[in-house]
Each structure stands twice: as structure tokens, then as C-alpha cells.
Amino acid sequence: MKEDLSRIGNVSLIEKIMQANRAASFIENGMVVASSGFTKSGDSKAVLLAFAERAEFDPIKITLITGASLGQHTDARLGTAGAVSLRLPFQADPVMRTLINEGQLMYIDENLGETAMHLKTGIFGEIDIAVLEASSIKEDGSIIPTTSVGNSAVFAALAKQIIVEINVSVPADIEGIHDILLTGKYPDKAIIPIISAGQRVGRDSIPCDPEKIIGIVFTDKKDSPADILAPDKTTQKIASYILDFLKNEVRAGRLTNALLPLQAGIGKVANAVLQGFAESDFGHLTIYSEVLQDSTFDLFDAGKLDFASGSSITVSQSCYERIFDNWGSYKDKILLRPQDITNSAEVISRLGVIAINTALECDIYGNVNSSHISGTDIMNGIGGSADFAQNSYLSIFVTESTCKGNTISRVVPMVSHVDHSEHDVDILVTEQGLADLRGLAPRQKAKTILQNCVHPEYRGMLEEYFKEACQRGGQTPHVIEKAFDCYKNLRLNGSMKRHHSLHESSLDQS
Amino acid sequence: MKEDLSRIGNVSLIEKIMQANRAASFIENGMVVASSGFTKSGDSKAVLLAFAERAEFDPIKITLITGASLGQHTDARLGTAGAVSLRLPFQADPVMRTLINEGQLMYIDENLGETAMHLKTGIFGEIDIAVLEASSIKEDGSIIPTTSVGNSAVFAALAKQIIVEINVSVPADIEGIHDILLTGKYPDKAIIPIISAGQRVGRDSIPCDPEKIIGIVFTDKKDSPADILAPDKTTQKIASYILDFLKNEVRAGRLTNALLPLQAGIGKVANAVLQGFAESDFGHLTIYSEVLQDSTFDLFDAGKLDFASGSSITVSQSCYERIFDNWGSYKDKILLRPQDITNSAEVISRLGVIAINTALECDIYGNVNSSHISGTDIMNGIGGSADFAQNSYLSIFVTESTCKGNTISRVVPMVSHVDHSEHDVDILVTEQGLADLRGLAPRQKAKTILQNCVHPEYRGMLEEYFKEACQRGGQTPHVIEKAFDCYKNLRLNGSMKRHHSLHESSLDQS
């Protein structure tokens, strides 16, 4: 691979160039290792994998802290090698997920906006080594990131030692799209002065003491591409309900045609919804989100979008090529910022973001589970969904009404795990319809959700539950001993639908 | 009662003076009525009660929006008269609570920091009449509030008509402690520039168009006093664990001796904890909270507290007298602000507040229920607890480990209602001990909570549950069909403790 020395502005650092396995050898058992990477973008492409390889033979375990999920199957490789004892704040890897759910490694699923503050206050101990992907290093030692910023700025500030991976597959003229603001520590945390999605408030590189850089590794691997699913009937329906709802809000004078800054979470539905805006009448849209997906660039191309602020660019392979082949036409419309800025309560609540996130399931009162299958097994984690849902102007959650061939209703009497309480959920949408929960008390919310969101095959069961619950009374009526019957049915019969079985009643008495 | 005309700086308004029942007659069926009042302070003392009297005979119902809870048994009187169809965002009245739980009136329990934004976006319709307690009206028509600000500034801005209650029992020189900043509407919401608890950022009165004032009523009733319970052994224990924990944080270099701004919620434990600071070694403390309780003034008197920012002064009768007899010594150390400023995510997260709130119950994974008894019946509401818990530097929840003569464990396998997810709970404290949940994964949290917080009579049951759950696996292990057994036991046997009863098994099969 080409060692492009022009990418190292600080010439004293040239002597730090080394192979990945040498750099990985700095990582020792018990260390806290931080790595760049946010939703598969801008992650370590070489050093962590070299470390995983070594760990297959060495009994060595680390704490691994990132921005969000990694690409390159790095989490799977590290997990399989038994190299991670503690992982945070997010992952989305099937192999690591299994290990976590088996209790083989500890996972702290955190609000993505909060990790930087937790690190600054030292609750995870000191960071021994940070591995940071860069497009180049400037003369002052500061680092120009690649396709994500994530937690890299705080990692660079706090880590005792730093390994830089310079990825020559990323054009050097990515320089200029990063907006790095460090907010300081309590009691002197600074105001984050962002008052519009497109406003630059920081510098274009991550400050870094060159003395801390112990290794520089050249790579040329591209980010793992996002798995983008083409919108289908279901996601298109959901998108159309949301677009109609927003049109109505404009008509009612509560929003203008430029809406307010949009955030869209991960998951196939959220991407489809954003894509729906391309054919809409809305214009001069802005995005203030975490992850800039394919839909962001579709909206630029459709002339609908004025600006996009995020913490990473995570796109399909074809979109990636399109972006960098036409970099000039996008470059001045994008800012990538640290995730404690993109996800900060302060900025999200000031801008009045319209947040669209995906639920695993919701309940008839509007509580949402984003993370735990049947209350126990983690899927990915809460990610940034609560950062946005809690502080947005409008918090929209989308989900299909059922899954697994209708054996599971994603609207249940009571969710088995609460990531977002009814206070942080304004709008619920399934392919059945949209429930506007604003200004409603819990019993009214239940009626609206039952009417609009549930699958016909589950409506009877849910209505019956609600009726019985109302007979018992309460601000939020429940038949507490039956609230989780659907999970019991699923466990015993493979479906949430009611089946009478002897099996079931005998289990109750055990 | 003395009509002290010197309290009306705008002389054109003197002709608007009237009796309370005349003012109450402006309220019509179906109206949206807003009233000042926050935690029993600065509320309407005359007009709402005159309206309640009228409603006993008239079939008339309103939507009633306040800052938080009202004193004077106003909610009880309105509820009994059947005069309220919808109530928000908070109440703490036993009679109204019963009506709400019976489904006789709709109650929207809101995050107290969010109501102002919801009103500005119009989701509750227009405010027809606002009833605002004042100490005086200035020449420009602007209103000097009394012992609370609450939502009064946004009510004055949005209401079509305004009735002012001038309360002459409040000294006129309360003027100067209010700090009124209106943050504007999306997309032009302003930065809230507060960087320290004691910083004034707004004006000392609530802007009000004098043309909107349709009535002025003089009153001389004092605020209903807070029910302050003297600290007992249990609350003192809880307080001492928290003080020890904070001392340790200072020793570890994570906090200074002035700590960070403190918030303490309602409930007897939170007040006792603050009182504990009076005998501590901490100094130059500040408070950035909602409600300033007796403990605030005890801390001033003990020379421990430099400044207190809140939205209301809610104190016992003796404390009330002490404050206003020595007003000069407190006045320049207090600011009362709108509740969307005291409770704003932006300021709380910037200042790094240490938040201490009371839980009804918590679970072994650190989720907290603040509002719903057994998941259904509302106690008061979420209040400001989530505004603070979500955005604080340290979120502490306190609760006794049991209640009702040990028939109820306040630590359960899975809380029946989630107001605060594990992500927003750093420290859990009962009289048994303190669990520091920072930097722990769910299974580790469970071990810490089981070890430190549960009552010995429930430890066995909870440990057994956790063990069985871990055998099943998961990031957050549960035996979902048994997660609520304790509520079932409580319902059937009057205790969460296990009892075998035939009754129980026959119910399961119904």
C-alpha cells in the first residue's frame, strides 16, 4: 500500500510509521482501548483486526470504547477471539450480540451523546490507547478524520497514547467538512453556540499532542458499506403517513414548508421515510442527525436539502462512489461533528429537531422498546434514539405492526423494556396508520394506537386487554398479571396469539 | 381586604379591580384556563376557588393548565365540583388523584420543562384565560410574580385574556428575585445563556399587554404551607450514604468541595438529604432546582449555600415567616425563573447538576418508577424528575427499601412503570445502602443493587429471581412470565412476599 507521506504534515511523525501488527502489539491485557468509528464509518481498518488476530492465541482482554458500531466485522472478530471484556457504547454485530446475551462479555449500552461526558469524568478509567482513523495529520499534529467524527476528539484529548491509521482510500480533500468543538469539563462546560444545522462552531481538525502519537499505520480499505434495503410497500406506507402528517402540520401553521431540522435513525424504515421527502413538496430542508445515510444524498440531488449535519457518512457502496466522484457538489453542504454535539440535548432542543427512529415494539400507551427483544436479549442498543426522542420538537417512532410472519405483534399491552417513555413519544407509525399522541392522556393514547397502529390479527386481543384494564381503573390501566401474556405465549407456542394449552396452565403453578 | 392601589403601577388598570366571583364568571364552559402556581406556591387563591363554587351548581368543565401542583385544596374543590375535564401538567392532590385514577377526568402528566414548548406549538389549543398571582403590576403592565414563576410567563404571552390576583400578603419588595427569559418559538428559539446558577439572564417582571387584563382581584391569603417531615432514622441514613458518596467523589478528584449545582425533588427523603449538607464539610454550594424547600434556607443560614435558583419557594409556615422577616438577607441570593428555564435540558446539562429525586420503586437493573403505583394508579406525576435525571451530571434516586409495613418491596425484579430508564439513573440509595451504577453493565448493576439496596426480607426472593433470569440469559436477564409476580402476590395476598394459595392458581387459568 502507498505510504502517502504528504498526508503527514508534521514531519517529525514520519518515523512513527509502522505495520499494523506492530502497532497492535502496544495493546496490553486489561487496557482501555478507544477506537474511532461510528456506524461502520471512519473506524480502525487495520490495528484492531491485527489485535484480534493476536488475541486468538494470546489470552488478552480489553475494554473497547468506540463512537458507535464498527465495520469490517471487527466486533465479531474481537468477540470470537475473546479479546473484549467490556464493550461500549454501541455495537450492531450479530456475533458480538450473541456473546453479550450469553453473558460472555459485558456491554454498556449508552446514550451516544453521553459517552464523552462519562469519559471526561473518568468513570471508565483512563484511556490507555486510542486508535483513530485519519485522512491526514496536520503540521500541528492535529488529526483530520475521515467519514466519521464520533468520539474521536474526546479520545484524542484523553488517551495516554494514540495510534493513527491514515486511510489513503479517503480523498485528502475531505478536509474541511469536520467541525470540532470540545465543550470542556464541569464546572466550566461551555455553551454550544449552534443555532442552525449548517453553522460551523469549531475547528476543522482534532487537536492532538504529537508526543502522544506512538504509531502511524497506512491503510487503504474503504468503510464497510451500509446495507440499504430498497423501500418496499410497508416502508413506503409508513413514509406516506409521515409525509401526510407533516403536510397537515404545515397547513395548520405549526411548521413551515422547510419543516425543522430532521433526524433519522438507523433501521430500514427511517431511511425509507427520508427518501420519501425527495418526491414531496417540502423544500429547503435541513438535517441535524447522527448518521448521514443514502437518503441524505438523494435529497441533495433532488434539490430538497440545504444542509446536513451529522457525525458520520454511512452509505451503500454505490452512494459512496457517487459522493466522492462529485465531492465538490456536496462538500460545502455537510458538517461532521463530535457525537456529543450532534446528540446534545442542548442543541437538539434549541433547534427543534423532528426525530424519526425505529422501535422494536411499542405499547398501547406509547412507551417504546428500541433495544431488548422480549425484554432480555439486546438487539443493538439505545444508540442515539433517546438523545433525540427526549429533546426533539417532534419525536416520531416507526415500526412494522408485526414481524416473523405475524407471530409477533410489535404493539403490545406493555413493552417488555422501556427505552422511551410515553413522555418522549409524540407520533407512532406502523404500516396500519399513524397515531398522533400529542395532547392526549394515557387512556386516549391507547384508543388512538388501537385504532391506527395495530395489525388486524392482534386488534381483538389488544382491545380486550384494554377493556379489562379500564375496568380495573388507573391513570394507565393495566391487568398487571396479564400484561406480559403475549411474551409467555410466544415463548411457549411460538406466537403471541392466544392458544389454550395445558402446558401453559401447568407452568403457571410451578 | 386592603386594596393596596400602590401595587398597580399602570393606573389605567385600576378600573379593572373586581371581586373574585365576578372575575370567575368570565370562565366559560369548554375554556382552556391557565393558572399560576408551582408546588402550592404563587397559585390563584381566589378566582379558581370562586369558579369551583360556581361549578358546584353549573355544569361547566374546563381544561386546567398550571405550573405544577396547587395549594388551597383547589384541585380537590375543582375535582369534586366536576369542573375539570383535562388537567395538566402536574397535580399532587388526593381527591383529584382518585378522580383521575377512576377515569373521571383526563390527566396529562408531563415533564414540567416541556409544557411551555407544547403550549407555544399550540397542541393544547389556545389559552382562553390565564389567572396569575402577582405581588404588583408595573407601569408597563408587566407582572411581578410572588413565590413562584412556573409557567406564568408563557401563560401571559399566550392567553387571550388575563385575570391578575394581587396578593398583598406577599411583601412588595419580593420584586427583584424573578428572572424572566422567554426563549421564543421554533425555528428561532434562543440560546439560554446561563452558565452559573446565580446568573441573571432576563428581566424582573413578566411582560404583559395591559389590554389583555380583564380583571384584577385583591387577595391576602398566604401560600398553603409545605408539609415538612422532620428527618427520621431512615431518611438520615439515606442522607448520610449520599454525603459519604459525595465526599468520596471529592477525594477521587471528580468533584470539588463546592460540588456542582444541586437539585432536590419533592418527597421527604430529598429534603432530608439537603438538610444533611448543613452539617457537612461542603461549602459554597449552589442550588439549581425547581422547588426551594426549607432545606434551602437552612443551608443559607448554615453558611453553606451561596446561591439558589428555582421556580418556586415552597416552605413550611415557620420557614415562610423566617424568610420574609429577614428578606434582606436572602433576597440577593435567590432567583425564581420560568420552569422551562429551571428544567431546561440545555442548562441542566451545561451546569452539570447533581439531581436527587425520589422513586416510588426501582428494579434490580436500575429502572425507576416515580409515578404509578403497581403500574396503574398515578401518585402525582413525573414532575421535573426526568428533566433533571436525563440531563444531570449525577442522577441520584432515593427511596426506602420497603413500605406499608414491609408488605411492599420498593426494589422489584422489573418496575411496573418506567419513568427513568437505567440510562438515567446513576446512583440508587435506600436506607440499606447505596448502589453506584456508573460504568456497569446490567448484570453488574443487578448485583450491586441486590447487595446494597434491598431489604433483607426481600433479598432471597430477588436473588433467586436474578439467578433464574441469568440462567435464561440476555443482556438484561428476566424471567418475563414471573417478572410481575410480586404485584400479583400483593394484589391477591396483600403482600409481595410469596404465599402459596389455591386462589392464585385458579385465577391464572381463567
Ligand SMILES: CC(C)(COP(=O)(O)OP(=O)(O)OC[C@H]1O[C@@H](n2cnc3c(N)ncnc32)[C@H](O)[C@@H]1OP(=O)(O)O)[C@@H](O)C(=O)NCCC(=O)NCCS
Ligand atoms: C430497533 C432496530 C433494531 C430496528 O431496525 P430494523 O433494521 O428496522 O429492524 P427490523 O424491523 O428489520 O428487525 C430486526 C430483526 O428483529 C426482529 N424483531 C423486530 N421486532 C421484534 C420484536 N418485537 N420481537 C422479536 N423480534 C423482533 C425482526 O423480525 C428482525 O429479525 P430478522 O432479521 O430475523 O428478520 C434499530 O432501529 C435499532 O437498533 N434502534 C436502536 C438504536 C437507534 O434507534 N438509533 C437511532 C439513532 S442512530
Ligand SMILES: CC(C)(COP(=O)(O)OP(=O)(O)OC[C@H]1O[C@@H](n2cnc3c(N)ncnc32)[C@H](O)[C@@H]1OP(=O)(O)O)[C@@H](O)C(=O)NCCC(=O)NCCS
Ligand atoms: C415518588 C414520590 C411520590 C415520593 O414521595 P414521598 O413523599 O417520599 O412518598 P412516600 O415514600 O412517603 O410514599 C407515599 C405513599 O405511597 C406509598 N408507596 C410508596 N411506594 C409505593 C409502592 N412502590 N407501592 C405502593 N405504594 C407505595 C407509601 O406507602 C405512601 O403511602 P402512605 O401515604 O399511605 O403511607 C414523590 O417524590 C413524587 O411524586 N415524585 C415524582 C415527581 C418528582 O420526582 N418531582 C421531582 C422534581 S420536583
